[in-house]
Amino acid sequence: MLIFLYACETWTLNTDIERRIRAMEMRCYRRLLxxxxxxxxxxxxxxxxxxxxxxxxxxxxxxxxxxxxKWYGHTTRSSGLAKIIMEATVNGGRRGRQKKRWEDNIRE
Incomplete structure (x- = not known):
């Protein structure tokens, strides 16, 4: 399970990814049992x-x-590159519906 959680702090969770996480967890439990x-x-x-x-x-x-x-709190308190990138905005827009962002997951 530790390998699975590697860099999970940077994932943008949507319903499909959440469903896949639950399915993988059940597969592991079934294998253990x-x-x-x-x-x-x-x-x-x-x-x-x-x-x-x-x-x-x-x-x-x-x-x-x-x-x-936990990672969000760590980066907001720091002054490094991760904080600069996290607070950056991109000018212009793209066509279509907005994608779910990492920041949206934190607000949920």
């Missing part, structure tokens, strides 16, 4: 079994959000 997909066990049952096996835990999406907030 030795559950095959052909066993037809629901995600709720897998979560219950993990909770019984290792106790209460924090899901990966919550960890990613916490790390993003």
């Amino acid at each position: 030795g559950i095959l997909y052909k066993d037809h066990i629901t995600n709720e049952e897998v979560s219950r079994r993990i909770k019984n096996a290792i106790g209460p835990h924090v899901d990966l999406l919550t960890i990613v959000r916490q790390r993003k907030l």
Whole structure:
């Protein structure tokens, strides 16, 4: 899981990425418990079994959000290049709907 969380502070989370994170987490839990997909066990049952096996835990999406907030606080207090880039604006615009930005994730 640590490899998965590498540089997660810089990710822009949208619904598709959040869905993929949850799916990857369930795949890891199923593998830890030795559950095959052909066993037809629901995600709720897998979560219950993990909770019984290792106790209460924090899901990966919550960890990613916490790390993003921690990194945001760190960069806003610093005076380095990351802060300059984060506060920069680009002149002009692009066509179409606005993309979800990293900063929008922090506000949520």
